[in-house]
Amino acid sequence: MSDLLEVRDLSVRFDAGRASLFAPRRWLEAVRGVSFGIDRGKALGIVGESGSGKTTTAMAAIRLTQAAAGRVLLEGEDLLTLDEAAMRARRKDVQLIFQDPYSSLNPRSRVRDILREPLDLMEVGTRASREERVRELIDLVGLRVDQLPLFPHQFSGGQRQRISIARALATAPKLLVCDEPVSALDVAIQAQILNLLLRLKEELDLGYLFISHDLGVVRYLCDEVAVMYLGRIVEIGPRAQVFESPRHPYTRTLLAAVPSLKRRKSSGFKRPAAIEGDPPSPINPPKGCAFARRCPHAKDICLSIDPALEPRAGGRVACHFPVS
Amino acid sequence: MDESAQSPAAEAWIAFCHNIPALAGLLILLGIVALTLYGTLFYAGDAYEIVWAPHEKPLTESDFPLGTDYLGRDIVAGLIAGGGPTLAVGLCAALLTMVIGIAFGALAGYYGGWVDIVLMRITEFFQVLPALLFAMVLVTLFSPSLVTIAIAIGVVSWPQTARLTRAEFLKIKELEYVTAARAIGTRDRRIIWKVILPNAAPPLIVSATLTVGVAILFEAGISFLGLGDPNTMSWGLMIGMNREYILDAWWPVTFPGLAIFLTVFSVSLLGDGINDAFNPRLRER
Amino acid sequence: MSRILEIDDLAVDFDTRFGRVRALDGVSVGLEAGETLGLVGESGCGKSITALAVMGLVPTPPGRIGAGSIRFCGEELIKAPKSRLRNLRGAEIAMIFQEPMSSLNPVFTVEDQIVEAIMLHRPIEYDAARREAVALLERVGIPEAAQRARDYPHQLSGGMRQRVMIAMAVSCRPRVLIADEPTTALDVTVQAQIFDLLGEIQHEFGVAIILITHDMGVISEMADRVAVMYAGRIIEEAGADDVLDHPQHPYTRGLIACIPTLEDDASLREIPGVVPPLHALGRGCAFADRCAYMDARCRRERPALAPTGHHANACLAVAEGRL
Numbered sequence: 001m002s003d004l005l006e007v008r009d010l011s012v013r014f015d016a017g018r019a020s021l022f023a024p025r026r027w028l029e030a031v032r033g034v035s036f037g038i039d040r041g042k043a044l045g046i047v048g049e050s051g052s053g054k055t056t057t058a059m060a061a062i063r064l065t066q067a068a069a070g071r072v073l074l075e076g077e078d079l080l081t082l083d084e085a086a087m088r089a090r091r092k093d094v095q096l097i098f099q100d101p102y103s104s105l106n107p108r109s110r111v112r113d114i115l116r117e118p119l120d121l122m123e124v125g126t127r128a129s130r131e132e133r134v135r136e137l138i139d140l141v142g143l144r145v146d147q148l149p150l151f152p153h154q155f156s157g158g159q160r161q162r163i164s165i166a167r168a169l170a171t172a173p174k175l176l177v178c179d180e181p182v183s184a185l186d187v188a189i190q191a192q193i194l195n196l197l198l199r200l201k202e203e204l205d206l207g208y209l210f211i212s213h214d215l216g217v218v219r220y221l222c223d224e225v226a227v228m229y230l231g232r233i234v235e236i237g238p239r240a241q242v243f244e245s246p247r248h249p250y251t252r253t254l255l256a257a258v259p260s261l262k263r264r265k266s267s268g269f270k271r272p273a274a275i276e277g278d279p280p281s282p283i284n285p286p287k288g289c290a291f292a293r294r295c296p297h298a299k300d301i302c303l304s305i306d307p308a309l310e311p312r313a314g315g316r317v318a319c320h321f322p323v324s
Numbered sequence: 325m326d327e328s329a330q331s332p333a334a335e336a337w338i339a340f341c342h343n344i345p346a347l348a349g350l351l352i353l354l355g356i357v358a359l360t361l362y363g364t365l366f367y368a369g370d371a372y373e374i375v376w377a378p379h380e381k382p383l384t385e386s387d388f389p390l391g392t393d394y395l396g397r398d399i400v401a402g403l404i405a406g407g408g409p410t411l412a413v414g415l416c417a418a419l420l421t422m423v424i425g426i427a428f429g430a431l432a433g434y435y436g437g438w439v440d441i442v443l444m445r446i447t448e449f450f451q452v453l454p455a456l457l458f459a460m461v462l463v464t465l466f467s468p469s470l471v472t473i474a475i476a477i478g479v480v481s482w483p484q485t486a487r488l489t490r491a492e493f494l495k496i497k498e499l500e501y502v503t504a505a506r507a508i509g510t511r512d513r514r515i516i517w518k519v520i521l522p523n524a525a526p527p528l529i530v531s532a533t534l535t536v537g538v539a540i541l542f543e544a545g546i547s548f549l550g551l552g553d554p555n556t557m558s559w560g561l562m563i564g565m566n567r568e569y570i571l572d573a574w575w576p577v578t579f580p581g582l583a584i585f586l587t588v589f590s591v592s593l594l595g596d597g598i599n600d601a602f603n604p605r606l607r608e609r
Numbered sequence: 610m611s612r613i614l615e616i617d618d619l620a621v622d623f624d625t626r627f628g629r630v631r632a633l634d635g636v637s638v639g640l641e642a643g644e645t646l647g648l649v650g651e652s653g654c655g656k657s658i659t660a661l662a663v664m665g666l667v668p669t670p671p672g673r674i675g676a677g678s679i680r681f682c683g684e685e686l687i688k689a690p691k692s693r694l695r696n697l698r699g700a701e702i703a704m705i706f707q708e709p710m711s712s713l714n715p716v717f718t719v720e721d722q723i724v725e726a727i728m729l730h731r732p733i734e735y736d737a738a739r740r741e742a743v744a745l746l747e748r749v750g751i752p753e754a755a756q757r758a759r760d761y762p763h764q765l766s767g768g769m770r771q772r773v774m775i776a777m778a779v780s781c782r783p784r785v786l787i788a789d790e791p792t793t794a795l796d797v798t799v800q801a802q803i804f805d806l807l808g809e810i811q812h813e814f815g816v817a818i819i820l821i822t823h824d825m826g827v828i829s830e831m832a833d834r835v836a837v838m839y840a841g842r843i844i845e846e847a848g849a850d851d852v853l854d855h856p857q858h859p860y861t862r863g864l865i866a867c868i869p870t871l872e873d874d875a876s877l878r879e880i881p882g883v884v885p886p887l888h889a890l891g892r893g894c895a896f897a898d899r900c901a902y903m904d905a906r907c908r909r910e911r912p913a914l915a916p917t918g919h920h921a922n923a924c925l926a927v928a929e930g931r932l
Contacts, residue, residue, distance in 0.1 A: 092508075096504070
């Protein structure tokens with residue numbers, strides 16, 4: 001049991017309409033029975049390709065997307081059963097930062113107002129103390145107090161991401177959901193933001209739910225890693241476990257697909273664990289293991305029975321024939 | 325980087341000031357407004373009074389530079405007196421259009437689902453009404469006053485604004501700063517009016533400007549058909565009253581027509597200018 | 610080996626609201642037949658504009674070729690007539706783009722588009738062109754190519770669309786293929802498939818590739834030679850192994866050290882600050898403000914690309930042995 005956030009059997013489905021007037025209604029099963037936990041001051045990374053449901057999982061966990069089933073315990077309290085007012089009050093404990101630094105800040109607000117808004121809404125402290133807090137925040141993320149009266153479009157992408165982070169930290173949250181926070185940034189700027197996030201995690205004892213498709217980034221920042229495929233967690237475990245000795249064939253494929261400075265054209269390399277094809281559609285997902293149709297080790301049972309997430313050597317793996 | 329604190333609106337204003345056609349439009353419009361407001365200060369004359377022989381040609385009698393109409397009333401005085409009501413009808417109708425249209429569009433776009441379905445069906449109902457006919461029915465049913473005309477125009481022309489607002493809301497509500505606002509516990513009402521609406525404003529402002537022009541034309545059309553308020557001078561009314569004699573005397577119809585054309589033209593230039601000013605992609609060029 | 614493409618002292622200007630800005634300045638680089646040249650750098654460094662200049666597709670206005678020459682097999686392209694460029698494009702020099710959805714026409718089938726590309730440049734019967742289109746689709750790894758050929762672009766996944774783009778690009782056996790961030794819009798497993806395919810295609814067709822990317826890992830796996838760009842200039846150029854193992858320019862060093870990899874546990878070294886906007890470049894080295902080895906001379910002089918052996922770099926600190 002994790003002491004900050006505990007997600008159990010979370011499912012999210014979207015109405016995908018009907019193919020024709022009399023066809024049965026179709027559901028897009030975005031998240032299918034996902035469970036994980038995050039401890040105070042620890043980062044859980046969720047990796048996966050587009051359509052794997054990683055963002056939806058995070059959004060449902062903080063109730064910005066409606067969950068179809070499951071429980072989300074924040075310090076023991078189930079967020080999904082709170083009424084509107086109680087949830088609004090609880091929001092100060094869970095904040096989020098987004099991928100696109102250009103659409104995540106209201107272009108018509110000054111930085112000062114962007115940072116003050118959460119404080120005003122949550123009625124944190126007195127007026128004077130809020131002003132003080134705004135100055136503290138801007139300093140915390142490495143920007144200058146004299147930049148407070150500016151508008152978002154006057155900043156670069158990396159600076160905007162810093163403003164986003166400052167806004168998220170305004171109410172002193174315990175959990176920060178980061179949805180691809182560096183994917184839209186150039187590599188040099190990426191490193192700045194990652195180091196900032198790492199520093200804040202230590203200094204403020206923040207828990208992170210960190211969504212990314214970039215495995216290098218997750219490996220750098222996260223203590224635990226969950227790999228998602230088509231709405232399910234296929235492997236979860238401590239960072240070293242997942243990256244050094246992955247058990248699920250999909251995790252291995254994913255790791256092998258990441259371009260590496262160690263593989264050189266000059267020395268000629270053959271990509272290990274290469275696979276064919278694209279992920280299947282999350283609308284009416286296939287029976288059995290979702291990865292079976294692309295998996296090099298798939299057998300009959302994989303096509304009919306969906307493997308459960310079972311403990312294996314430090315982590316948990318959902319595979320009938322885990323790689324050793 | 326420019327370190328001065330410039331709001332997007334201030335930047336748009338600067339861009340607008342570099343747009344010569346738009347500035348010309350603004351100047352013409354200001355001129356027309358000034359003439360209708362203060363014209364009587366340096367051109368005395370009653371628009372309703374019969375002051376001379378009917379159908380005096382323009383530029384023949386120095387007292388009546390644009391001639392007289394079929395009753396012998398001064399056309400210049402008519403233009404000055406009729407400008408105010410014409411512009412007022414346009415403005416009020418546009419305002420009404422905006423209020424109804426934005427309210428419908430914002431709620432439909434933000435909430436979606438059945439709210440969207442119900443509101444958009446109502447909108448479609450109004451959209452498929454033949455606008456001019458419906459306005460005529462309204463005006464004939466109630467007394468043909470300027471207020472009725474303004475309301476009639478407003479009621480038939482809001483669906484477009486509603487659709488535009490809805491489209492903007494659908495687009496903006498998916499942006500991450502709106503999600504961020506929800507994540508800090510902002511209430512729906514505040515998100516709709518304080519977060520999304522200001523960002524949806526630019527195309528709405530353009531549309532409002534153009535609606536003023538359309539409303540003025542509409543008023544002229546209604547008055548031309550003889551459904552205007554006969555007791556209040558307006559450019560449309562002038563055209564309507566003089567249209568039977570157009571073959572004998574072109575000027576009583578032409579000058580109010582030109583006034584309407586100039587007003588609508590300048591409003592269009594203004595609208596285009598605002599559009600360009602708010603559109604940063606065009607501004608980069 | 611012979612150079613089939615030679616870019617010499619190329620400059621491209623853009624008119625912006627800040628006045629005329631030099632987006633590309635003194636870029637010189639060559640491409641050998643059959644090799645892969647990686648152009649690497651952050652957004653706005655000029656790597657895409659270099660590609661557009663080679664294709665003769667710099668948007669004019671606001672863009673304009675300011676100086677320099679581009680020679681394809683000895684033939685000057687800068688002053689070449691439009692009709693000649695049109696004949697070269699697609700036939701001899703082909704390009705694939707970042708976003709495979711918007712570079713395919715949504716209202717025609719995949720087959721139609723490839724057939725058109727083939728018939729545009731080659732005297733060939735329609736039926737033969739169609740057979741060839743299907744064969745190409747098969748070659749780029751599209752399953753059930755004959756049926757898929759009748760599909761419209763939106764019926765294909767992102768990876769499949771990029772395969773179609775590659776099929777179209779190689780349909781006339783070009784000698785140069787420019788790939789501008791061809792996998793940015795794709796998932797990582799699909800990205801690996803596309804790069805593996807590009808490698809095979811290069812081997813089979815002997816095409817030289819200019820690969821534009823921001824990812825040093827991609828450079829490592831794909832490129833024979835690398836040119837690193839910064840603020841419109843090439844600041845380092847050498848064989849891929851030389852650049853990756855012994856980077857010389859401080860920017861290149863920073864670029865390699867700031868990538869979170871799967872092998873390395875060291876903490877990330879960041880490059881401080883941001884790329885200066887092109888309209889605000891001073892006289893000196895564009896990287897000076899962010900550079901730990903900067904001194905007074907770096908602010909005064911803009912270093913030229915100076916070769917040391919086979920390894921060229923544009924850095925005064927390297928030249929003076931201060932590093």
